[in-house]
Amino acid sequence: MSDIAERVGRILDDPENWPSDPREAVALQRRKAALVREERLDAASVRTIAGLDVSYAKDDTALAAAAVVVDVATLEVVESVAIDSEVSFPYISGLFSFRELPPVLKALGRLRTTPDVYLCDGFGLAHPRRFGVASHLGVLLDLPVVGSAKSVLYGRHSVPGDERGSWTPMVAGRSEIVPDSAALAADGAEVIGRVLRTRTGVKPVYVSVGHRVDLEGAADLVLRLSPRYRVPEPVRHADRLCGEHRKETLAARRAHGE
DNA sequence: GCGACAG
DNA sequence: ATCTTGTCGC
Numbered sequence: 001m002s003d004i005a006e007r008v009g010r011i012l013d014d015p016e017n018w019p020s021d022p023r024e025a026v027a028l029q030r031r032k033a034a035l036v037r038e039e040r041l042d043a044a045s046v047r048t049i050a051g052l053d054v055s056y057a058k059d060d061t062a063l064a065a066a067a068v069v070v071d072v073a074t075l076e077v078v079e080s081v082a083i084d085s086e087v088s089f090p091y092i093s094g095l096f097s098f099r100e101l102p103p104v105l106k107a108l109g110r111l112r113t114t115p116d117v118y119l120c121d122g123f124g125l126a127h128p129r130r131f132g133v134a135s136h137l138g139v140l141l142d143l144p145v146v147g148s149a150k151s152v153l154y155g156r157h158s159v160p161g162d163e164r165g166s167w168t169p170m171v172a173g174r175s176e177i178v179p180d181s182a183a184l185a186a187d188g189a190e191v192i193g194r195v196l197r198t199r200t201g202v203k204p205v206y207v208s209v210g211h212r213v214d215l216e217g218a219a220d221l222v223l224r225l226s227p228r229y230r231v232p233e234p235v236r237h238a239d240r241l242c243g244e245h246r247k248e249t250l251a252a253r254r255a256h257g258e
Numbered sequence: 259g260c261g262a263c264a265g
Numbered sequence: 266a267t268c269t270t271g272t273c274g275c
Contacts, residue, residue, distance in 0.1 A: 058267040093263040
């Protein structure tokens, strides 16, 4: 068993980590947000990165999670795992990680590879309490995690230029489009993330620091991982894999008469 | 109180 | 997120 698998087991087994009440979950977020650290990440030095995602059935009957490790230089898949699990927390915007992390951690525990960085489909600091899923995972493991989301939850930002690579800062505040978020940042507003155009003429993604990375390095990495699709490849692979796995699990259950 | 609301 | 057919465009 890998070192990570052992740590993951302890994290999953500790009931302190998994409140069943949303109010307690919010209190946990406020407590643990203080543990998030920002560290410089040299995107060029990252060899492998694990993309993480979860797939649900609409009626909560089945759930699957996947972790796909990709070589940053070649974008080749190094290793991939998919697992099935049960729903243990409702979907509540802002408390997303209490629903997604148990299955994600279970998948990470099955990985033989030890990736340099993890990439979540969601936010880190760009969260009302600065504790989105990427920060939550990062603090639990004390490892580098980047958040890359497909829509906004929280934060004010302006629209970046149309070209791939264009970006604007996201600053603290209720979700809103503003004329010039860079000016707000220059005036001292708290920068919580970055709106990044990964494909020319296509809706941008929203990058934020999870834990032990910096925004510059996180955005650099996400752009490198998105040479042909809007969503960075590790997350895209994980998304496809857990979707397939959930359907296969459901088909297998039906074959056994359930 | 009202509206917004990652996946 | 999921369910779901066709359709518009490079």
